[in-house]
Amino acid sequence: MKLSQQQKAYIAGFLDGDGSIYVQLKPNTSYRYKFQIAPMIVFYQSQKENSNLCWLQKTINRGYLRKRNDGIVEYIIGDTNSITELAQNLLPYLRLKQKQAKLLLEVIKRKKNLKTAEEFLALARKIDEFQIINYSKKRKQNSIMVEKILKQKRLLAP
Amino acid sequence: MKLSQQQKAYIAGFLDGDGSIYVQLKPNTSYRYKFQIAPMIVFYQSQKENSNLCWLQKTINRGYLRKRNDGIVEYIIGDTNSITELAQNLLPYLRLKQKQAKLLLEVIKRKKNLKTAEEFLALARKIDEFQIINYSKKRKQNSIMVEKILKQKRLLAP
Numbered sequence: 625m626k627l628s629q630q631q632k633a634y635i636a637g638f639l640d641g642d643g644s645i646y647v648q649l650k651p652n653t654s655y656r657y658k659f660q661i662a663p664m665i666v667f668y669q670s671q672k673e674n675s676n677l678c679w680l681q682k683t684i685n686r687g688y689l690r691k692r693n694d695g696i697v698e699y700i701i702g703d704t705n706s707i708t709e710l711a712q713n714l715l716p717y718l719r720l721k722q723k724q725a726k727l728l729l730e731v732i733k734r735k736k737n738l739k740t741a742e743e744f745l746a747l748a749r750k751i752d753e754f755q756i757i758n759y760s761k762k763r764k765q766n767s768i769m770v771e772k773i774l775k776q777k778r779l780l781a782p
Numbered sequence: 783m784k785l786s787q788q789q790k791a792y793i794a795g796f797l798d799g800d801g802s803i804y805v806q807l808k809p810n811t812s813y814r815y816k817f818q819i820a821p822m823i824v825f826y827q828s829q830k831e832n833s834n835l836c837w838l839q840k841t842i843n844r845g846y847l848r849k850r851n852d853g854i855v856e857y858i859i860g861d862t863n864s865i866t867e868l869a870q871n872l873l874p875y876l877r878l879k880q881k882q883a884k885l886l887l888e889v890i891k892r893k894k895n896l897k898t899a900e901e902f903l904a905l906a907r908k909i910d911e912f913q914i915i916n917y918s919k920k921r922k923q924n925s926i927m928v929e930k931i932l933k934q935k936r937l938l939a940p
Contacts, residue, residue, distance in 0.1 A: 629787075630787060630788070630791045632879075633787075633788045633789075633790065633791035634795035635799075637792035637795025638796065638798055638799040639799070640792075640795075640796055640800075641795065641796040641797070641801065641825075642799030642800045643799065656864060667799075670917065673878055673917070676878045678878050719792075719834050719837065720827075720833075742794065753861065759831070
């Protein structure tokens with residue numbers, strides 16, 4: 625990923641205006657702690673004007689485009705290494721979403737070094753913070769669900 | 783208006799992501815040709831996160847903020863000189879809305895040199911182009927209304 629200063633500033637502005645930085649906690653029994661932690665950086669555009677997303681994808685050279693049924697095209701960067709690289713590149717230029725980018729980098733770092741169910745639960749609580757700083761309307765405390773499942777599966781003491 | 787290259791690139795990205803460039807044609811009998819031509823550059827943000835719009839206003843040093851009833855804050859630049867200056871600054875950095883910025887500058891230039899009702903009608907037709915390039919859902923051909931009124935008022939031959 626080789627971005628000029630000008631490209632970084634433009635992409636940061638575009639992400640602040642019409643993008644999202646968040647982490648999904650998805651129930652998935654095949655994972656050690658029964659949840660997948662999926663960090664995301666997403667850009668949106670209506671299908672009619674998705675040339676800008678094509679340019680973005682070509683410039684950033686990571687991630688993929690996805691057409692939604694409602695006519696919105698999403699440009700999704702979901703691979704951990706790509707996200708880390710992009711977030712580090714944009715961090716000094718972001719304004720509105722700088723908090724989210726910092727939190728994302730912290731979650732990715734802690735995710736790599738997880739050793740216990742207790743640490744997993746603490747990370748799930750950290751991920752809850754996204755709901756607050758993103759002013760999410762369907763604000764859920766996913767960590768409560770995580771705690772319940774980890775106890776059910778005897779990964780945490782009841 | 784003194785913007786660094788980095789600020790111009792960021793603002794262009796933000797405008798491409800979440801802003802609007804358009805021209806309103808408002809019926810107004812006090813005007814010579816019975817319509818006011820009002821060019822606009824507008825940035826949007828939810829009220830909870832309007833700190834970025836405050837920063838933008840401070841940085842661009844033009845225009846004003848307006849709270850809508852639905853919780854959206856608009857940062858509006860509507861003064862012709864300010865728009866011209868801003869559009870010229872952002873033009874090389876815009877991607878999605880570069881067409882709109884060029885059209886805006888052309889409309890402003892022609893507006894200054896209007897001499898006849900025929901020229902006014904031709905300009906109204908030019909303004910119709912915004913509906914197309916902005917993929918406006920309520921696409922109206924304002925020039926048809928302009929022609930009708932100019933003929934009613936005997937400013938144009940019927």
